Amino acid sequence: MSPSSRLPHDDETRALSAVVIFLPFGAGIRVILVRSKTFGYLVSASVRDTKSQRPGDHAADVVVLGAGPAGLVLGNILLDRGIACVVLERAERTQVQARARAGFLAAETVRILERHGLAEGLHKRGQLHSTCEFRTEDGRFRLDYSGLAQGERHTVYPQQHLVADLVTRFLDRGGEIRFGSEAVAVRDADTERPEVAVREADGRPGLWRARYVAGCDGRHGAARRSLPAGTVRHHRDHGVTWLGLLAEAPPSLDAVGYAVHERGFAGHMARTSEVTRYYLQCERGTPADAWSEERIWDELELRMRAREYGPLRRGRVVQRCVVDLESDVLEPLRHGALFLVGDAAGLISPSAAKGANLAVLEAAVLARALIDDLTAQDPEGLDAYSARCLTHIWRAQQFSHWMIGLLHGPTGTDGDSLFHNSLRRSRLTSLRTSRSHQDWFAEQYVGV
Numbered sequence: 001m002s003p004s005s006r007l008p009h010d011d012e013t014r015a016l017s018a019v020v021i022f023l024p025f026g027a028g029i030r031v032i033l034v035r036s037k038t039f040g041y042l043v044s045a046s047v048r049d050t051k052s053q054r055p056g057d058h059a060a061d062v063v064v065l066g067a068g069p070a071g072l073v074l075g076n077i078l079l080d081r082g083i084a085c086v087v088l089e090r091a092e093r094t095q096v097q098a099r100a101r102a103g104f105l106a107a108e109t110v111r112i113l114e115r116h117g118l119a120e121g122l123h124k125r126g127q128l129h130s131t132c133e134f135r136t137e138d139g140r141f142r143l144d145y146s147g148l149a150q151g152e153r154h155t156v157y158p159q160q161h162l163v164a165d166l167v168t169r170f171l172d173r174g175g176e177i178r179f180g181s182e183a184v185a186v187r188d189a190d191t192e193r194p195e196v197a198v199r200e201a202d203g204r205p206g207l208w209r210a211r212y213v214a215g216c217d218g219r220h221g222a223a224r225r226s227l228p229a230g231t232v233r234h235h236r237d238h239g240v241t242w243l244g245l246l247a248e249a250p251p252s253l254d255a256v257g258y259a260v261h262e263r264g265f266a267g268h269m270a271r272t273s274e275v276t277r278y279y280l281q282c283e284r285g286t287p288a289d290a291w292s293e294e295r296i297w298d299e300l301e302l303r304m305r306a307r308e309y310g311p312l313r314r315g316r317v318v319q320r321c322v323v324d325l326e327s328d329v330l331e332p333l334r335h336g337a338l339f340l341v342g343d344a345a346g347l348i349s350p351s352a353a354k355g356a357n358l359a360v361l362e363a364a365v366l367a368r369a370l371i372d373d374l375t376a377q378d379p380e381g382l383d384a385y386s387a388r389c390l391t392h393i394w395r396a397q398q399f400s401h402w403m404i405g406l407l408h409g410p411t412g413t414d415g416d417s418l419f420h421n422s423l424r425r426s427r428l429t430s431l432r433t434s435r436s437h438q439d440w441f442a443e444q445y446v447g448v
C-alpha cells in the first residue's frame with residue numbers, strides 16, 4: 001500500500017482520503033481506491049495522463065531507463081499492448097542510432113523480433129550467416145554451425161540499424177522517448193510507487209513516478225547505482241584486451257574468422273557488404289589510436305595467415321574502440337519494483353556475440369511478465385523473471401568464457417604458459433575432429 005504522500009498531488013482526493021491505494025490497471029487506466037471516513041471505499045478510474053500536476057513531475061506505469069536494444073524492445077512490446085510507458089535516454093537520438101557494436105542476431109532473437117513486428121528492417125537488409133572458420137598453428141578448419149544446429153542461423157544486422165528501426169517503430173506507435181534525459185537515481189523501489197530522479201536535457205531536475213522501473217541503462221547506468229546493499233555481483237576480468245575496429249571494406253571471407261596466433265588473437269566478422277568488423281588482441285592499456293592503419297592491416301594479415309589463405313580486403317578504419325574482456329553479473333535481477341535488463345543485468349565479453357541477444361531475450365521475458373501483471377493482476381512472471389533470465393545469462397557466460405580460453409593463449413615461455421597453450425591446442429583439435437564436440441559448439445554458438 002502506498003502512503004498518500006507518494007501519490008501525485010490531488011487536493012480533492014486528499015480531502016476525502018484517509019488511505020489511498022493506487023492500483024495499476026495497465027492500458028493507461030488508473031484505478032484509485034479511496035477510503036473515505038464517511039463513504040467507505042470509493043473507486044476512481046481515469047485514463048492516465050503520463051504527466052502529473054507538478055512541473056517536472058511525471059508518471060507512467062513503466063519507466064524504462066535507456067534506449068538500447070533492451071529498453072527499445074521492452075518499450076515497443078509494452079506500448080503495443082497499451083501499457084503507459086516512457087523511455088528515458090541520456091544520449092541524443094543521433095548518438096544512439098550511430099553506436100556500432102553488435103551484429104550477430106541469434107535465430108531466437110529474430111523470432112522474438114518477428115513475433116512483435118520488429119523484424120522488417122533486418123529481413124530487408126540483414127544477411128544470413130552460418131559458418132565460422134578457425135585459423136591456427138595446425139592449419140584451418142570450417143564449421144557449418146547451421147548444419148550442425150538443425151538449421152539455426154545468425155542474421156547479421158548491425159546493432160545501430162536495429163536500434164534505429166526500434167526507435168522509429170516506437171515513435172510511430174505514439175511512444176515517448178525523452179532523449180537527453182538522464183536518470184540519476186531510482187528511489188523507493190521497495191514500495192509500490194518507485195520514483196526516478198532525472199536530469200533533463202536543459203539541466204533541470206525532474207521526477208518520474210511509476211509502478212515499475214526497467215533498468216535497461218547498461219553497466220554504468222542509474223539502475224545499477226540504485227541497488228540495495230546485499231546485491232551479489234559476480235565480476236571477472238578475463239585479462240584479455242581487444243582492439244575493436246570497423247573497416248570501410250567488404251568482408252574478406254564468407255565466414256566468421258577466428259585466428260589463433262602466437263602474437264595474439266585476430267577476428268573477422270561481417271557487418272554489411274561495405275563494412276567489416278575486425279578484432280586484434282593487444283596489450284592491456286593500449287590506447288585506441290596507438291596503431292597506424294598500416295600496422296593494423298599488417299598485423300591482421302599476419303595473424304590471419306593471409307599469405308597461406310588469401311589477402312584481406314583493406315579499407316579505411318572508421319571506428320576504433322578498446323574492449324577489456326569482462327563479465328559482470330548481478331543477482332538477483334529484481335529489487336522490488338526495479339528490474340535489471342540487458343547489460344545492466346549482466347555484462348558479457350563480446351567473444352561469443354551474446355550481449356545484444358541476451359538483452360532482447362530478457363526484454364521480451366520482462367515485457368510478458370509486466371503485461372500479465374498490469375492487465376491481469378498475475379504477478380507470477382515478475383516473480384520468476386530473475387531466475388529465468390539468470391539461467392540464460394549463465395549459459396551464455398559459460399560459453400563465452402570457454403571461447404576466451406579457446407582463442408587466447410598465454411604469451412610466455414614458462415612452464416605454466418606452455419601447459420595452457422597445449423591444452424588450448426588440444427581443445428581446437430577436438431573441435432576440428434569430434435562430431436559430438438562440434439554439435440555442442442554449434443548449439444551454444446547459435447543459441448541464446
Ligand SMILES: Cc1cc2nc3c(=O)[nH]c(=O)nc-3n(C[C@H](O)[C@H](O)[C@H](O)COP(=O)(O)OP(=O)(O)OC[C@H]3O[C@@H](n4cnc5c(N)ncnc54)[C@H](O)[C@@H]3O)c2cc1C
Nearest residue numbers: 066068069070090101102183217342343353354355356357
Ligand atoms: C565492440 C562491441 C562489440 C559487440 N559485439 C556484439 C555482438 O556481435 N553480438 C552481441 O550480441 N553483442 C555484442 N556486443 C554487446 C552488445 O552491444 C550489448 O550487450 C548491447 O548493446 C546491450 O544492450 P542494452 O540495451 O542492454 O545496453 P546498451 O546498448 O548499452 O544501451 C543502454 C542505453 O542506456 C543509456 N543510458 C545509460 N545510462 C543512462 C542513464 N543514467 N539514464 C538514461 N539513459 C542511460 C545509454 O546511453 C544507452 O543508450 C558488443 C559490444 C561491444 C562493445
